[in-house]
Amino acid sequence: MKTSSLFLPVTTAFFTLMMNQAIAQGTQRPLIPLLKADEIPTLCSSTLDGLRKRVTMLEKLPPAHAKDSKKVLTEWNDLQIALEDLQGPVDILNNVSPDAKVRSTTEACLIETNKFATDLLQSEKLYARFKAIQPTDPIEQKLRQDILYSFDDTGVSLPPEKRARMKEILDKLGELSQEFARNIRDNNQKLTFTPAELQGMPAAYLARAKRDDKGNYLLGFEYPDYKPFMESADNSDARRRYQIAFTNHGTPKNLDILKQAMDLRHEMAGLFGLPSYADLVTRRRMVKNPQTVEKFLTEVQTAVTQLERKEIEELRVFKSETLKTPLADTKLDRWDAEYWQQKIKQARYNVDQEALRKYFPSEAAVPWILHVSGALYGVEFKRVEVPVWDPEVQYYDVIDSKSKERIAGIYLDLYPREGKYGHAAAWGTRGVSTFAHRTPISTLVTNLDRNGLNSDELETLVHEFGHVLHGVLSHTKYVAQAGTNVELDFVEAPSQMYEEWARRKESLTLLAGFCKTACPTIDDALLARLTAAHNYGRGIRYARQLLYASYDMTIHNDKADKEQPLAVWQQMEGATPLGYVPGTEFPGQFGHLMGGYAAGYYGYMWSEVLALDMLSRYNGKLMNPEVGHLYRQDILSRGAEKPAGEMVSSFLGREPNSKAFFDEISGQRLH
Incomplete structure (x- = not known):
């Protein structure tokens, strides 16, 4: 019997690179290839061209071939492996490569990969093949169902005009996601703080911090810089300035990107006759629908609201006693919360995070x-x-x-x-x-x-x-x-x-x-x-998680096309005990909303x-x-x-x- 090459594992250009590097090290282990910027466009396009030819071959197979579920699922497995051998290395290098040119060229490749995946999942012929097979065990049965869901959610069953629009939306969302992440990742702004503004910071922090020629400290948006500062810096105005800058370090561009994504997702749901993007995505998850999410979030709100208010009031009283200010004149601001939590933990429990x-x-x-x-x-x-x-x-x-x-x-x-x-x-x-x-x-x-x-x-x-x-x-x-x-x-x-x-x-x-x-x-x-x-x-901690989840569901509900992301945030954060900080634009650096967690932060x-x-x-x-x-x-x-x-x-x-x-x-x- 003649064996079709379709049943053999796919070897992509990227996988070949991985194996060549492994062999050079005297081992057969697969490795992430260390791609150079000028290699990536050609490797990406040639790999995707090869995958497209493979899809065309699969689409031409006779219907009788689809009766064998093992063959059909093996072909799909090989195809997914080949796609992952491209997407996996490119994705990680896009996020960690020290070379800005590599990050830029991998971003372009990821956008093209996303377009290929959309085309793949809109193939009516491949969809028909999966509908025709009869799984032989529960694992095959679930895999087949998950694959059919992927095709359905990409619009394969929509009328041609809607299917074409669905592809446009998905391609655009892929581009927006990359741009949103880049605006945050590549923001290398440094804030200048005087030595007096760093009073309270531990000696080790001060020793490693970068300084300018005037002796001032230069701090960026990396967590080892930011979080200890918000917990330990005594100067309230300095904490306020740092928090506002940190909160805004993806904006204003990312607010526009998020709004575009909200509108596109809302339109996407409409193509399926559903009222909201939340309805579209939750149907494939454990919760099954947005109503279950809303019920859950209401239960969380009931459980945490009074405790949050109690803790905030304790922090306000502690601040008043420590600074010896009248309680009536003492306010706890958002940039105070982490600082005074650490102070109260030190006083009550003798726990100093820096000492740990x-x-x-x-x-x-x-x-x-x-x-x-x-x-x-x-x-x-x-x-x-x-x-x-x-x-x-x-x-x-x-x-x-x-x-x-x-x-x-x-x-x-x-x-x-x-x-x-x-x-x-x-x-x-x-x-x-x-x-x-x-x-x-x-x-x-x-x-x-x-x-x-x-x-x-x-x-x-x-x-x-x-x-x-x-x-x-x-x-x-x-x-x-x-x-x-x-x-x-x-x-x-x-x-x-x-x-x-x-x-x-x-x-x-x-x-x-x-x-x-x-x-x-x-x-x-x-x-x-x-x-x-x-x-x-x-x-305080779970109330914040509740706010994030509630905001996410709100901007993906049936009124999302009429909402502005910052206005919704201002209203929702403004209703919390610590309120909204004027001038902050948190949604512009809420990466989860553009990184796969839209209508899913709950x-x-x-x-x-x-x-x-x-x-x-x-x-x-x-x-x-x-x-x-x-x-x-x-x-x-x-x-x-x-x-x-x-x-x-x-x-x-x-x-x-x-x-x-x-x-x-x-x-x-x-x-």
């Missing part, structure tokens, strides 16, 4: 979380020297402890630099496919303080590493179901659950063993103080319901490898092979519930 950096040195925190993850989930992380885009980037092979086989790879890009993505995130650069003998790669991007981490930053590191684990410990047959390709309102749950390992004694006490020089160990007394400090401010709290419930399965013994193995088996390894609700129920041995979450946000959870 000696407990959590950056060079110890990373090997510590690798060790904790390995012990829990039965893997080992082996440092390997490979080509990287910056000398500080680290690469590790992930080895299964039982089989001793290499199962994945991870890149760690830990420290801030100019032009790099400014927050913390994990990229699933390469998804697993056991059917194609394909191992995954995940990339962790953070902006850690080189001098050490405070407890919040340690928690962020652990959270993002949870996403990395979701990618590299996935063991799915098809790449489309790999890792974090789960429902958007579940994707944060594994990482949110993992945050607990940054707060518990049995895991934290292991960190001191990774310090290069002696560092203090977390004892019971300090842990109790840290727990109390973490718990304080829950009302998912952070929705998934935390599941995260805190899954945590109960450990029964307070977080380093129990038996439960860790079960979690790897039931959640991490399954990717999107099953609906999220089913996976959680399997892991818990019961239906999930929201009690732990509402205890947490209302201040009743004591740990």
Whole structure:
């Protein structure tokens, strides 16, 4: 029998580069290619041309060929792998490359890749092939359904004129998303502060801060600059100036971009006969509809409103007592909140976030979380020297402890630099496919303080590493179901659950063993103080999450085409206890709204319901490898092979519930 090349794995120009680099290093491991700016346009266009030819060949196959579900799904898997071998490396280099020209050319490539994906999912012939197959098992059945949803949501079933308009909208949204992110990422503005304005900042912060020829400090929008300043700088006017600049560092251009996106998304929903973009996207998620989201957010509001007001009033009283000003004349402004929270934590619980950096040195925190993850989930992380885009980037092979086989790879890009993505995130650069003998790669991007981490930053590191684990410990047959390709309102749950390992004694006490020089160990007394400090401010913290989620749903509701993003924000933030700060334009740097979370930000709290419930399965013994193995088996390894609700129920041995979450946000959870 003659075997069509369609059934063989696709080798793209990008994948060839990856393998050539690997071979040069004496290994067959796949790697992220270190592309040069002048290579990218040709590689991108040639790869996409090859993929288009492949699609044309698939479209010409006879209908009888579609009777074999395995063949059809294998062809799709190969196609998705080829597309990911282009998109994965280009996407991460777009966010981390030190070369501005590479970032620019990868952005253009991502826009073209997005256009190809739209064309692919509007192919009526391929859509018909998936409708015709009969899956042979539940995994195939769910994959087929997810693929059909993707085609449907891209407009394949719309009349020709509407389908063409849908393509225009999706292509434009892809361009707007790239422009929005670039306006934030490439803003290299530095604010000038006098030495007097930095009173209260720790010596280590001052020592590393850049200064001009007059001795003034130059601070940018990287988190190691901004967040400690807002927590520790004594000068209220300086904090106000920094907060306004930080809040506005993607505007005014990004407000126009967001408004364009709102209008396009609203029009998109109308093409499907739906009243809003929120209706369009939630139908594929756990919540199923916007009404479920609104009900959930109302319950959150009921749980946190009084606690938020109580905490704000406590901060105002504390400010009055500390500054010895009459309470009636003392106001708590938005730029005061983090500062006075830290002061009250120091006074009540003797917790100084800056002092914690000696407990959590950056060079110890990373090997510590690798060790904790390995012990829990039965893997080992082996440092390997490979080509990287910056000398500080680290690469590790992930080895299964039982089989001793290499199962994945991870890149760690830990420290801030100019032009790099400014927050913390994990990229699933390469998804697993056991059917194609394909191992995954995940990339962790953070902006850690080189001098050490405070407890919040340690928690962020652990959270993002949870996403990395979701990618590299996935063991799915098809790449489309790999890792974090789960429902958007579940994707944060594994990482949110993992945050607990940054707060518990049995895991934290292991960190001191990774310090290069002696560092203090977390004892019971300090842990109790840290727990109390973490718990304080829950009302303010979750009320802010509620505001973000409510705003997101509002600008994607059935009246979105009549709304202006800044006006809605001014009204909604203005109704909160701390009010709206005149001159601020927060929506212009709310990257989630242009980065895949539109009408989905509620998912952070929705998934935390599941995260805190899954945590109960450990029964307070977080380093129990038996439960860790079960979690790897039931959640991490399954990717999107099953609906999220089913996976959680399997892991818990019961239906999930929201009690732990509402205890947490209302201040009743004591740990």
